[in-house]
Each structure stands twice: as structure tokens, then as C-alpha cells.
Amino acid sequence: TDLEVTHWWTSGGEAAAVAELAKAFDATGNHWVDGAIAGSGGTARPIMISRITGGDPMGATQFNHGRQAEELVQSGLMRDLTDVAEKGKWKDVIKPQSLLASCTINGKIYCAPVNIHSWQWLWLSNEAFKKAGVEVPKNWNEFVAAGPALKKAGIQPLALGGQPWQANGLFDALVISVGGTDLYNKVYKDKDAKVAAGPDMAKIFEAADQARQLAKGSNVQDWNQATNLVLTGKAGGQIMGDWAQGEFQIANKKAGTDYTCLPGLGLNQTLTTGGDAFYFPLLKDAEKSKAQEVLAATIVDPKTQVAFNLKKGSVPIRGDVDLATANDCMKKGIAIIAKGGVATSTDQLISADTQKQKEDLMSEFFNTSISVKDAQKRFVSLIEAAD
Amino acid sequence: MTDLSSFANRASSVSIRDLSLSFGAVTVLENLNLDIRDGEFLVLLGSSGCGKSTLLNCIAGLLEPTDGQIFIKDRNVTWEEPKDRGIGMVFQSYALYPQMTVEKNLSFGLRVAGLAKDEIDRRVARAAGILQIEPLLNRKPAALSGGQRQRVAIGRALVRDVDVFLFDEPLSNLDAKLRSELRVEIKRLHQSLKNTMIYVTHDQIEALTLADRIAIMKSGVIQQLDDPMTIYNRPKNKFVAGFIGSPSMNFLKGELVDEGGHIAFRTNGVSFSLDGYQASEALAAGRKVILGLRPEHVKVDSDIGHGETHEAVVDIEEPMGADNLLWLKHAGHTLSVRIGGERRYAVGTKVRLGFDMSMASLFDAVSEERI
Amino acid sequence: MTDLSSFANRASSVSIRDLSLSFGAVTVLENLNLDIRDGEFLVLLGSSGCGKSTLLNCIAGLLEPTDGQIFIKDRNVTWEEPKDRGIGMVFQSYALYPQMTVEKNLSFGLRVAGLAKDEIDRRVARAAGILQIEPLLNRKPAALSGGQRQRVAIGRALVRDVDVFLFDEPLSNLDAKLRSELRVEIKRLHQSLKNTMIYVTHDQIEALTLADRIAIMKSGVIQQLDDPMTIYNRPKNKFVAGFIGSPSMNFLKGELVDEGGHIAFRTNGVSFSLDGYQASEALAAGRKVILGLRPEHVKVDSDIGHGETHEAVVDIEEPMGADNLLWLKHAGHTLSVRIGGERRYAVGTKVRLGFDMSMASLFDAVSEERI
Amino acid sequence: MAKSVAPGRPNQFLRNLNSKIACIPMMLTALVIFLGGTVWTVIYSFTNSKLLPRATFVGFDQYERLWAASRWIISIQNLAIYGVLCLIFSLLIGFVLAALMDQKIRFENTFRTIFLYPFALSFIVTGLVWQWVLNPEYGVQGVVRSLGWESFTFDPLYTPEIVIYGILIAGLWQGTGLVMCLMLAGLRGIDEDIWKAARVDGIPMWKTYIFIVIPMMRPVFITTLVLIASGIVKLYDLVVAQTSGGPGNASEVPAKYVYDYMFQAQNLGQGFAASTMMLLTVAIIVVPWAYLEFGGRKRV
Amino acid sequence: MSDTSTLNATTAGIDAMSPELKVRSSLNPGPRGRRPKRVLSRRNIFLYGILGLAALYYLLPLYVMVVTSLKGMPEIRLGNIFSPPVEITFEPWVKAWAQACTGLNCDGLSRGFWNSVRILVPSVVVSILVASVSGYALANWRFKGSELFFSILIVGAFIPYQVMIYPIVIILRELGIYGTLTGLVIVHTIFGMPILTLLFRNYFASLPEELFKAARIDGAGFWQIYGRIMLPMSLPIFVVAMILQVTGIWNDFLFGVVFTRPDTYPMTVQLNNIVNSVQGVKEYNVNMAATLLTGAVPLIVYFVSGRLFVRGIAAGAVKG
Ligand SMILES: Nc1ncnc2c1ncn2[C@@H]1O[C@H](COP(=O)(O)OP(=O)(O)OP(=O)(O)O)[C@@H](O)[C@H]1O
Numbered sequence A: 001t002d003l004e005v006t007h008w009w010t011s012g013g014e015a016a017a018v019a020e021l022a023k024a025f026d027a028t029g030n031h032w033v034d035g036a037i038a039g040s041g042g043t044a045r046p047i048m049i050s051r052i053t054g055g056d057p058m059g060a061t062q063f064n065h066g067r068q069a070e071e072l073v074q075s076g077l078m079r080d081l082t083d084v085a086e087k088g089k090w091k092d093v094i095k096p097q098s099l100l101a102s103c104t105i106n107g108k109i110y111c112a113p114v115n116i117h118s119w120q121w122l123w124l125s126n127e128a129f130k131k132a133g134v135e136v137p138k139n140w141n142e143f144v145a146a147g148p149a150l151k152k153a154g155i156q157p158l159a160l161g162g163q164p165w166q167a168n169g170l171f172d173a174l175v176i177s178v179g180g181t182d183l184y185n186k187v188y189k190d191k192d193a194k195v196a197a198g199p200d201m202a203k204i205f206e207a208a209d210q211a212r213q214l215a216k217g218s219n220v221q222d223w224n225q226a227t228n229l230v231l232t233g234k235a236g237g238q239i240m241g242d243w244a245q246g247e248f249q250i251a252n253k254k255a256g257t258d259y260t261c262l263p264g265l266g267l268n269q270t271l272t273t274g275g276d277a278f279y280f281p282l283l284k285d286a287e288k289s290k291a292q293e294v295l296a297a298t299i300v301d302p303k304t305q306v307a308f309n310l311k312k313g314s315v316p317i318r319g320d321v322d323l324a325t326a327n328d329c330m331k332k333g334i335a336i337i338a339k340g341g342v343a344t345s346t347d348q349l350i351s352a353d354t355q356k357q358k359e360d361l362m363s364e365f366f367n368t369s370i371s372v373k374d375a376q377k378r379f380v381s382l383i384e385a386a387d
Numbered sequence B, C: 001m002t003d004l005s006s007f008a009n010r011a012s013s014v015s016i017r018d019l020s021l022s023f024g025a026v027t028v029l030e031n032l033n034l035d036i037r038d039g040e041f042l043v044l045l046g047s048s049g050c051g052k053s054t055l056l057n058c059i060a061g062l063l064e065p066t067d068g069q070i071f072i073k074d075r076n077v078t079w080e081e082p083k084d085r086g087i088g089m090v091f092q093s094y095a096l097y098p099q100m101t102v103e104k105n106l107s108f109g110l111r112v113a114g115l116a117k118d119e120i121d122r123r124v125a126r127a128a129g130i131l132q133i134e135p136l137l138n139r140k141p142a143a144l145s146g147g148q149r150q151r152v153a154i155g156r157a158l159v160r161d162v163d164v165f166l167f168d169e170p171l172s173n174l175d176a177k178l179r180s181e182l183r184v185e186i187k188r189l190h191q192s193l194k195n196t197m198i199y200v201t202h203d204q205i206e207a208l209t210l211a212d213r214i215a216i217m218k219s220g221v222i223q224q225l226d227d228p229m230t231i232y233n234r235p236k237n238k239f240v241a242g243f244i245g246s247p248s249m250n251f252l253k254g255e256l257v258d259e260g261g262h263i264a265f266r267t268n269g270v271s272f273s274l275d276g277y278q279a280s281e282a283l284a285a286g287r288k289v290i291l292g293l294r295p296e297h298v299k300v301d302s303d304i305g306h307g308e309t310h311e312a313v314v315d316i317e318e319p320m321g322a323d324n325l326l327w328l329k330h331a332g333h334t335l336s337v338r339i340g341g342e343r344r345y346a347v348g349t350k351v352r353l354g355f356d357m358s359m360a361s362l363f364d365a366v367s368e369e370r371i
Numbered sequence D: 001m002a003k004s005v006a007p008g009r010p011n012q013f014l015r016n017l018n019s020k021i022a023c024i025p026m027m028l029t030a031l032v033i034f035l036g037g038t039v040w041t042v043i044y045s046f047t048n049s050k051l052l053p054r055a056t057f058v059g060f061d062q063y064e065r066l067w068a069a070s071r072w073i074i075s076i077q078n079l080a081i082y083g084v085l086c087l088i089f090s091l092l093i094g095f096v097l098a099a100l101m102d103q104k105i106r107f108e109n110t111f112r113t114i115f116l117y118p119f120a121l122s123f124i125v126t127g128l129v130w131q132w133v134l135n136p137e138y139g140v141q142g143v144v145r146s147l148g149w150e151s152f153t154f155d156p157l158y159t160p161e162i163v164i165y166g167i168l169i170a171g172l173w174q175g176t177g178l179v180m181c182l183m184l185a186g187l188r189g190i191d192e193d194i195w196k197a198a199r200v201d202g203i204p205m206w207k208t209y210i211f212i213v214i215p216m217m218r219p220v221f222i223t224t225l226v227l228i229a230s231g232i233v234k235l236y237d238l239v240v241a242q243t244s245g246g247p248g249n250a251s252e253v254p255a256k257y258v259y260d261y262m263f264q265a266q267n268l269g270q271g272f273a274a275s276t277m278m279l280l281t282v283a284i285i286v287v288p289w290a291y292l293e294f295g296g297r298k299r300v
Numbered sequence E: 001m002s003d004t005s006t007l008n009a010t011t012a013g014i015d016a017m018s019p020e021l022k023v024r025s026s027l028n029p030g031p032r033g034r035r036p037k038r039v040l041s042r043r044n045i046f047l048y049g050i051l052g053l054a055a056l057y058y059l060l061p062l063y064v065m066v067v068t069s070l071k072g073m074p075e076i077r078l079g080n081i082f083s084p085p086v087e088i089t090f091e092p093w094v095k096a097w098a099q100a101c102t103g104l105n106c107d108g109l110s111r112g113f114w115n116s117v118r119i120l121v122p123s124v125v126v127s128i129l130v131a132s133v134s135g136y137a138l139a140n141w142r143f144k145g146s147e148l149f150f151s152i153l154i155v156g157a158f159i160p161y162q163v164m165i166y167p168i169v170i171i172l173r174e175l176g177i178y179g180t181l182t183g184l185v186i187v188h189t190i191f192g193m194p195i196l197t198l199l200f201r202n203y204f205a206s207l208p209e210e211l212f213k214a215a216r217i218d219g220a221g222f223w224q225i226y227g228r229i230m231l232p233m234s235l236p237i238f239v240v241a242m243i244l245q246v247t248g249i250w251n252d253f254l255f256g257v258v259f260t261r262p263d264t265y266p267m268t269v270q271l272n273n274i275v276n277s278v279q280g281v282k283e284y285n286v287n288m289a290a291t292l293l294t295g296a297v298p299l300i301v302y303f304v305s306g307r308l309f310v311r312g313i314a315a316g317a318v319k320g
């Protein structure tokens, strides 16, 4: 049966990963109809939501883990996957459990997680540092220190794309990696405005200010263009999620020799476990409904998980797969997660609305010269109002 | 509702009863009554904006009256569609369908009505024959001269075999020469068809030459309805008198005085004997009146037969070929006088004037009605 | 520069020498010469498209001639800007600046020229006084009637204190009544200002009444330049004869025959004695000619003095108030005849006709020139 | 004569029935979509609807938040700057070009085609092209620098202070051709005699334009104004294609705020509040005008 | 002026008609005939200078697009955007048309082209028909309230599309035509309505009213007058409406993406996908080729009927 799947995976690495999913699904005798919408989640999500609420749903659709689809589920537009999950023993295999938890509403499972993404990665270009005559930094602080040298060599110290979510992600990475997991949880999980207003947070904003100085002059929009700057040695480094890995891989770069990755920015060995999940709108057509079940099962299937995540550069959602073929960076990530260095991602902790406001704030912060104090003040009121 | 139609004039072809029409707050026609006889050529004459087109559009059914009724051939058509009223209409701008040939223009209405092909052809051929536009049948309006277009526009009414023809200033867009030619043609057409025709114009020459009767309108009210000669020679009020005739009738303001038993008219110290004037009521001395004299009824020098004469000075001379128009200063007034084209006067010449009082008109100074 | 201008016609105010003008391949004027006397009122008369406006625009400097010269007040202005030529122009469409008050309309050109405030006021007041538009000074053109607008347009030329006034069909957009009123006003204006005026029209009544001399044009060529009476009574060719006069001169095609020693005109078996006709050349029998007779020179019944009479039948009657126009069938022709308004004939009546040959015109059938 | 009974006035509703039937789509659009949609939007702007509309009313909360958001303020400012400049320059450039084209020039058709062709392209395409032309590395700046002027800086799309002018350049490129066309039509509609009268009066060309011709072109200016203004309010595609609102929030516009909050932030209430503010602005500007233009004048 | 006049006086016209005039005019001083015009007069330099500069501004992006689309990527990275291609390659065009990928689909714009055509034709036809009939009714067959509806419609022209999406989604869902071609056609009809109705109404109002009256007397009804009298006279305004709608609908992205599904995505959505699916470096040449391909249809329509467009604009927009 033909099943239309919408997603916003259109960059080189992403497309290759999707191809694996499609291959696996087609192998079950069904047919994957690809509904890629380029841009980013921001462009694609409204279209998906319009179609679901408009009564013309696709077979399956990508969302980020977390609260994005909450209301769709509550309005009964989404399909209950509990049966499939039980059959596949998702409760046992999916790790960390928080992933499944955010698919669960009122005890029922509504989504199939497909991968784990973590934001707290600093990608460095070895070539750039060689040119600048500095050693490749081992953590964020060293990177900041190396900034002036890079600049002198005519190299952009920190690459940062213009899209708001990139600035936002960078900031959140700083919160957990520089400020520690506790601070992260207090601010985003507990929404503790006092902590948000406190000195610890102030330090984060100072760090963000440093990052802002280093990122000046990137002049690119898309994240992968920023990654490309690192990849070609035009920029020193980039804070970007593990999906950047895919770009290096496609360009045949080798971790360690061509580039270096520092999970947790080399400071705090904790990664947030966000990621993507597939949701399945309620369909009338029985055959398609069946195909949905097949797709859900296929997604969680170990073989698919390996093939997909290798291409995508993300971590599989189950601990029981063998990733011997994974490269160094991915192995580092898997190791951290296996050690329990996990935190819930912001997508799951705060609403899209607050997230958007935070993006606006960060985007403004990184592109203008508003003071650290003002930014923090606005951040506090935002956390206060968050639900 | 009582049967008002029985009150309509028996011999009448079109009857209008208490017609009122307002555009929003502006009342254009109010309680207008008019009976048009069968086969009559009626001209509606009036200055621009007086409501002539509005009245005609009501008759045609293109405007809905606010109140009142319209009868055509004794049938109440107040609420009927234009096409069912048995009328044909000719417009000032010709209103030919530009994308159709003349033949198509003529036959459009018939085709819409679903007539048989040969019947259509027969009628078109007949109309084209009457109007002598056979050679033009395959041309488009853009390839026709103004006069030809107007003929086609008339033809379009002709093919529909209607009882009543409505013309809305059909000749206004043509130049003087063509206008006088087509005027003759329309007159001839009426003489041969003998249809009822209602013709709107603000050109008094057209009105005078074409009409069996003229209805003179002023702001939606019919001032006088009479045959052309009566209108010209015995206008009912000052408006009608001034409206008809070119150049206008001369108006002198003054009062009636008793001169040795005879009632005379006196203005600026000069008096005019009123002998020969046929008043409709007794003339009382002291009454403020207006004397109206048409330019051709003032006689100059050798034209004067007998009777009193006055002195005047030539102010302006306007030779017009066949006629010569003199503007004379006389007793503080300017009088226009029409004389033969061959008689010329230099400006400043003194002349003697005589007045033909039997052709004059006297109006009350207040009501401006004819006395 | 030596004063060569003294060679130009001294008495002339505007002289046009060998003027040619083409729009691309279309030649509108070719080698046109014209001298207009100082203070003269010259009317350019011709049918639509004959090049009247083109000529006027050349004089005004709004069109550049292809060849030739233009002198105004003995100054060669061929290449001068319109504003420097000492001309004022009045347009058919009034061409008032719609968003300015009348006062601004009058004074705008003066303000642009940088005149002193009180001088401007003085001139505007004078022009407004002459044209009696003082009460309108603060209105905008949209709030004026057609006649008032035309007066303002004239005022705009007046304030500029120019030598020559150019009018391009200034009255065509007005209705008949207003037209005849303003005509008198323009005539009066000319009498008091004594400026040179060049006036374009296609209305022959305007031409006849206003002009000191009329230049009749046909496709860019001046056919006859003469005073109105000469043009009316002794037209140089058939075109001029037919163009002037309403209704048109009656034209009868025929030939000259010798009738007992007297040369007579013969058509359709009827012959007309030519006694009294003043030919400019000897009349030879056998020549094909056209006889032209104006409607007022055909006498009916009691009007006939002496001489031969013909029989005719009334075809159509067009009463026009002061006059009555008869269309008669006579020897296979239709003749129009003008008689007094009080004399009426029923259609079909037989009448006797007499012809006033001293007022007739004879044209050669080929060249159509007057004999 | 038949005793015809005078028929009464027919049913008013049945009058002009065909016309009413023909207008049903228009009436539905006007009532259901434009009016209904607007009312619906206004009502739900007082709720805390998130992803799906929910009738939980929260008073003016959304509006308070809206006016507290610096991004909204920036959006408004940007739209004001863009709107005013776009109006001025569109009219100015369009008029000047039209006036030049009206000088009986050669190659008029060629010039007109050149000026008008961008109008056939979408804002998306316009945005992409100008993003490219203004790209600091490859575009104008890069070219000038490679010619030897190393310090030359022309980088509007990546300079927050002037990014909106970068968008303006593209917007004008796309839209002035149509304005030129409208103006040209207007100029051609002016009575030739007016020009002649002005020349005889000795009024210089530029004064004739300013004091006489432009005031006469009021209807054209109004039509043009409506077209430009309705485009300005809707400004969205161009920004998205050219800068995505960046750098930072520097080129955000209200329509984008509405879209982002409705769909990305999944906060319909906020989006509705923002669109209500936009509608309010439009209403304040347009309704009096529409009343004057269409309500006041009647013809049969 | 005097220098030219003396010059001319010596050679001035000798060929007048009558001898008397010849004597006079041959002696006449001053210039004659048309003022000699230099091609490079100051006025002309100014006029064509400005027009040329403006033309440059308008042509530059097109030039850049064409040139870039014919270069290879290496050349783009090295050279400047204004230099003509050293080596012309049609590779980007082929790629944009048939090979560029979005997600898993690697058939470039070709599929979107036909989808766009399928959307375009019915949308243009229906929206123009509906708007022209409405404009006709508003101009010639007014009824109580018709002006009110029209005013609402005009104000509606100012409403940002984004605001209306949600209500329309709901309405189409309730009608059960969400995601169908019918739904999309309706959406395009709705949003084309204000401007088109305005144009048609103004145009029909500018036609002589007497024509309409004559047709009524001839017995033609509402639809007959529309079809047989008004339509044949309305070519210019139909061309304007057609161009506006073809460009508008062809260029539409928002409705195309919200109200269709991937297998019926119009070309613009695909363009967006290609341009935004950055795989590694941005392939500017492919982007430009894709952009040109996407813009081709409206551009061709415009070039072919541009003259009528200007005429129609004059008829529909200026009056009214
Ligand atoms: N649709 C309308 N709405 C409002 N007023 C109107 C309308 N049509 C006509 N009028 C007014 O009604 C009056 C009569 O108009 P109508 O057209 O009947 O005049 P008319 O006598 O035919 O004039 P004309 O000789 O200029 O054709 C005028 O004052 C006019 O302004």
C-alpha cells in the first residue's frame, strides 16, 4: 500500500538517511511516498498541521519529540500505537525511557521515535586551527581563548547560521554544558524564574555574549552552510547538534584528523535526548491503517535503526543495537548516553510557544548588541510565563 | 385597486399616469401625466437635466418608476420587461454592438427572441431597404460614418415591428449638415410608417420641424403641450417663450398704462401701443408685465407698414447669409432683430423700429404666465 | 541683424509664408500662405480633419512646421516658444486646470512669469471685469457651467495682454442657446479690444456672424479668403458654395443652351433663363455646368415678382418658427426653399416657383470653379 | 380595450434575480470568508488557543503580550519604514519613468517591457535573485572589492540596521513597473489641450507636472495607492525568501509574525491578536477611503 | 536666435508659389521650417540616460540569473557574478529540470511543471469567470446592498493571506474538499476576487451604458447580455485579468503547499524545495536555472500579451 510520509529531512545526510527508512518500508511490500518539505520544521510543520486538521492527513509525519503534536492527539486526530508498541516491546527496548514517555499521552502511545539527537556538540575544523597556529581546543573555554588567533588568520571563529533556532540551540547547549545539568533542569523543567534570574544564568549569558562576538560575520542562513564553513576550514567551529555529523560524513571527512567533535562542549558529559518521532494520523482507509502499523514497526526495527542513524549521524533509540560501524564521534555520544548522561530536551520540556519566544530572543541577542542584562531580564519573564 | 386604465385616453397609444421617479433623495419626475395619440410624433423638448431621458427610460422600462403607471396601447406595462412593451429605442450614442456586423446588429433582438431564420432575414431586408443600408450589411459599426450608424440604430428598432419608437437625442452627435439631412429622413420615415414616435431633444429646430406636438419640460414638469406653431406663437409662459426661438424672444420689463383710453405697455419712458394684441383676460393699467417680441416681429425701416415707430441704434450686426441679425440699443434694452441677409447696417447706425403687436406675447411679471 | 522684417506686409499682424507640415508621411499643410491684418477677426472654416487646428497650433508654436515661416507683428517667430509669441489661445475643451480656482487659473501663467503681485491682481481684475466672471473667481472649474468655463478660458488668454488671440472651436462643446450668446460676447470683445483674432470653427453661422474675413479650408488648402458676404453670395467654387449656407445651396446639373440668342440653363428638359446672372467669362452654349441656387433665392407663389415661373410639388415641410423650409419636387430634383414661418403648405400641394438669377451661381461641371 | 387590471409591483426579492444569483460567489466570499473570517479571527484573538482553536477566553492577555514582544515592535517599525518608503519611491520612480516614457521616445515598447517584466516574477523569485545579487561574497560587494576597492562595503542583507532597505530594493524592482504602467495610462488620459494651454501660458514642464498634471491624476494615484498598499500589508514572501527575517529579527514583518506564531509557535491566539492589529490598521486606513470612493458616488 | 536666423536668411526659401510672394519671402529674415534637432541634445542625453540607467537596474538581476545558470559551480565560486560565463554549460538547466532532489524525489521541476499547469488552468478560468460576472453585475445590474458587498471585498484585498488560512482550512474541511483540486481552485478564486472584481467592475462601468440598455430593449437577459454583448467587448480587461491570475497563481507558494499534497505540488513548492534543500554547498547555478524555469510561464505570457496588458490596465484601472 502506498503511504505518504511527510518530513523536513532534505539536506544531504538527512536525505540519505530517509532513503534507508524508505528502503526498509518498501521491503515490507508497501510503498513509501516521499513528501519532503524543504526549509525546516518551521516551514513544514504548519503545512502538516493544516493537512491533518483540514481532514486530508498523510500516512505518517515527522515531528520533533515532545509537545508539538500534543493537541492533535487530544483532539483525537492521531492514531493510537499502543498495540504496535506492545507487540514490539517498545517499553523494554527504547532507551532512554523519556523518549517513549513523551510519546505517551494518557497512557497511550502515539508516536514512534526514530532517533536521538543531542545538541551539545562543538564541531571543530582541525585545518583552521592549524592555519591559525593554535592547538585544536579541548573544550569551549579553550575555543573562546583561541578566538582572537583565528580571527587574525582571517578565519571566522564560530560559524552560526541566521535561522533563529540555531541561535536558540546554541544557547541551550551553553546552559547545560557550561552551567551544568542542575541549572538546566531548574530553568527548563521547573521553570524556576528565580534561578533564571540568578547569577548562574548570568554567567551563561556572559558566555553567550562571547559566542556572539565570535560568531559575528558568519553571513549564512542554513545550518549546513555553517557546517560547510567548518568543513572547508573557513570557520573554526560550530555548535550544532549531532546531525552535523552527517555532513562531514558525506564529504568524506574523518573525525580526529579532519575535524574534531566535542560532546557536551567538552565540559559537561551530559547530552539532551531530543529527536524525531513519527506520528500517524487517524485514517479511514483500513489498508492504509495497516500499513501505518507496518511502518511504525519498521521504524523501531533494529536493522532500520542502524542503517538510518548511521546515515543521519544520530543515536539509535534502542540500546540493543550494534553500532560497530559508527564513527568516533557517534561512539562518544553513545557512550555518554549509555553512562546515563542524559537530560530531557527542551522540545519536551517547554511548549512550542515558549520555544518560539526564546528563539526570537536569542536571534535578536546574537544579531544585535542588546545587553546581557536586558536579555536575561527578558529571558526571566519568558520563563515565568511558560507553561 | 380600481381599474385606472379605463380613464386613459381612448385614442392614445402611450399614456402616463401620475408618474413619479426619484433617485434617492432627488426627485426627477413628480406626478407627470401625458397622453400620446396613436401615430403621433411627440417631441419632448427641454434643457439638459430636466428629466427627458428619465421619462423616456421609464416608458421603455429601463428605469422603474417610484410611483404611477404607464400604458402602451391600453395595456398596463408599468412592470413589464422592456422587450415586452412593443417599443424600440434609438440612442444618442447609437449604441451599436461593436463586435457584430450591421446585419447581426439588426437581427440580434430577433435571434434572442428565437424567430425563424427566414422571418429574420425578411425583416432585416425590409428594414435595410427602408433605410437604404443594404450595402452596409456586412460591415462592422467601426467602418461606418456617423450618419450610417444612426441609420443602423434606427433599423434596429425598425426590425422589431414595434408600436412605439423612442428616440433619445438621436442626432446630437452628428454635425450640423448631417443633422439636417437625417432630420428630413426621420420625418419621411414617420410619414410612411405612421407609428407613434416619442423623440427627445434639446434642439428646438428639430422639435419645431419634426413634431406633431411638442411637450416642453422644465425640471421634470411639462410646461406646455401643443403643436409647434402654437408653442412658437402663443407660448404659455415666459420659460416656453424664451426656450423656443433662436435668437431668443426679446423680453422687455415694464407695466401697463392707460393712454387715452387705450391700454399700452410702458418701459423706461417709452410706450408701445398694444393694439392688435389678443389678451386672454382684461388688461388693467398698473399691472407689472413683461412684453415678449420675437426678432422677426420687429420691423426695421422699410419693413415697417404703418403704426408707431421707435428709434434705435445698431450695436452689433450678425450676418448669417440668408438673414441678418441686428442687436439694437433701444430705450435701455438690447433688442435682437432679424432682417433679410442682403440688408446691412454699420454699427452705430440709427434705425427706426416698428412692432407687430399681434404677434407679441405679454406675461405677468410675477407668475410669468401669458396674459 | 538688419531690419529685414520691414519687408513683411506692413499692415499684417500674422503672416504665414509657405507653411508646410507633415506628420510622418501624411502631409497636412503644404505651402500655405496667409496674411492676417492688424485687428482683423479671421475665421478658419472647414470640415473636420482639414487641418484648421494644425494651422492654428503652428501659429501658436505648439507644432513645429516642416517648412515655412511665421511672422507675428512682423517678427519671425517660427522657432520661438509659444509664450514668447504674444499669443493667447482658447481651446474647445476649455483646458482649464481643474484643481485650481478660477482666479488661480487666470493668474497661474503670470505668477510663473514672475509678475508682481499687484500687477497680477490688476490684470485678473480687468479680465474678470470684461468677462463678468468676478463672482466666480473662487470657484473651481468643476463648479462652473459650460459657458462660464469658456469665459474663464478666454480670460486666461486675456490676462496675458497678447497681440493675437487664437480660438480653436471655442463654442463647439456648448449647447445652441449658449453658443449664440457667447458668440455675441466674443464679437463684442473683439469690438472693444480690437485685437487680431484667429478663430477656428466648422460652424458656418459662427463664421458668417463673427468674421471680418473667412478662410475656407479643404484638406489643408485655403479655397477662398474673403469677407462673409462675398463668400456667401459669390462663392469661388462649388465646395465653398455647398459648405456655406444651411440648408445647402441647391445644385442642378445641366448644360448651357442657346435660347433665341439668350444663353439659358437647361436640365431635365426644363430651362432657366440666365438673365441677370453676372458671369466672369463668356457663356458658351453646350458647356456642362452646375447651377447653384440658395433656398432663399427661390421664390414661391406670391413672392414671385416677374419673370418665368416653374411648377413644383411640396414633398416635405419643415416649419422652424421664423422660417418655413419646403422641400419641393421639381423636374426630377429636390429643391429646398425657404419661406416665411407664417406661410404653411400641406404635403403634396402644387406651387409655382420663380428664381432670382442675379443671386445664383454657375459652376463648371468639371473644374467646379465659378463661371 | 380590455379591462386590464393594473398589476402591482412585483416581489422585490425576485427583481434582478439573475444578478443576485451571479453575485452569490462574490457575496459568499465577502461575507463568509472576508467578513466571517475576520470576525472569527478577532473573536479567537481573545482566547488562549494554541495549536487548535479553543474558546477559552483570556481577555486582552494576547494583546498585552503582543505589545510587550520586541519582535512585534520591530516588525511594526520595519513595516512602517518599508511601507512609507515603498509608497514614496514606487510613486516617485513609477511616475518619473512614466513621465519619461511619455516624451514620445523611441523604443517605448522595449523600455516598457524591461520595466514591467519583474512584475511577472513572484516575490519568492525576486527575493532569491536579490539575495544573490546582494550576497557580500559573490554579489555587488564582492565584485567591487575584486576590482580593487577593498574596503567597499555594501552588505544590506547581513547588516541589521539597513536590512530593510535591502528588501526595499528588491520590492521596488518587482513592483515599480506596474506603477509605471498605471501612471503612463493616467498620463495618456490627460487632455492634450491642457499641455498646450500650459505651454502657451509659459509654464515650465516640471511645474506643469507638479501643479497641473499630478493633481489631475488623482484617480490613478488612488488605484495605485490601493494596489501598493495592499501589497505592503501582505509583505511576507519577499522577506522569507530574501532574509527569513534576519539577521536576527532585523527584517521581521507583521505578516511573518502572524504566520510564525500561528503555526510555528502553535499559539493561534497570539497570531490572531497580531492579525487583528493588522486588520485594525488596514481598517483605519482603508475604510474611510473605500467609503469615499465607492459609497459616495452612485451611477445607474 | 539671431545667429541662426542670419545664417538662414541667405538660403531661405526661394520657391514660394506666387511671384509676388516669392519676392517678399525671399527677403524675409529669420529661421524657417523645423528647428534643426541634434540627436544628442541635452534633453535627449538626460532622457535616454535616465531610461538607460533604470533599464540597467531592471535588467541586472535577469542578466545575473541567466549568466549564473550557465556557469559551472567552480567558476561561480571564483569569478564575479557579472562576468559572462567562460564555459557555457547547460548542466544546471538539465539538473534543475530533471534531476534536482527533494528528499527522495530526484526528478527536478519537471513534475511540478505539469502539476502547476493542472492547477493553473482551472483556477484561472474559474476565477476570471466568477470575477467577471460579479463585476458585470456590480456595474450593470445593481441591487440593494451590492455596493456594500463590494466594499467588503475591497477591504478584503488588504487582509494578509496568512490570517485567512485557518478559517479557510476549516471551511474546506467542513465542505469535504480540503486537499482536492476543487478546493485549491476555490481558494484561488476567493483571493483573486477583490482585485479582479474591481477591474471588471470599472471596465464594464466604463462601457457605454446605452449599449446595455439597447440590449435590454432587444430582449436579451442577464446572461445573454453578458455572453453576447459584454464578453466580446472585453478582450483588453480579460487579458489583464489573465496575466494577473496566471502570474499570481503560477507564482503562488502558500496555497500550493497548504492546500495540496506532495504528488500534486506545484512548481513553486518544488522550487522552494530545490533551493532550500541545501546539500553541501548551495548550487547557485541550479537555483538560478530552476528560478528561471519557474518564472518562464508568466514571463512568456507577459511578453506575448504585454501590449494588451497596458491597454487593459488603462481601461480598467484608471477609470472608476
Ligand atoms: N442615476 C441617477 N442618479 C441620480 N440622479 C440622476 C441619475 N440619472 C439622472 N439623474 C438626474 O436626473 C435629472 C434628469 O436627468 P436626465 O438624464 O433625464 O436629463 P435629460 O433631460 O435627459 O438631460 P440631457 O439633455 O442632458 O440628456 C438630472 O438632474 C440628473 O442629474
Ligand SMILES: Nc1ncnc2c1ncn2[C@@H]1O[C@H](COP(=O)(O)OP(=O)(O)OP(=O)(O)O)[C@@H](O)[C@H]1O
Residues within 6 Å of the ligand: C023, C026, C028, C046, C047, C048, C049, C050, C051, C052, C053, C054, C055, C202
Ligand atoms: N499628431 C498627428 N499625427 C498624425 N496625423 C495627425 C496628427 N494630428 C492631426 N493629424 C491629421 O491631420 C489632419 C488635420 O488635423 P486637424 O486636427 O488640424 O483637423 P481639424 O481641421 O482641426 O479638424 P477638427 O475640426 O476635427 O478639429 C487630420 O487628418 C488628422 O488626422
Ligand SMILES: [Mg+2]
Residues within 6 Å of the ligand: B052, B053, B054, B168
Ligand atoms: Mg438625456
Ligand SMILES: [Mg+2]
Residues within 6 Å of the ligand: C052, C053, C054, C168
Ligand atoms: Mg481641430
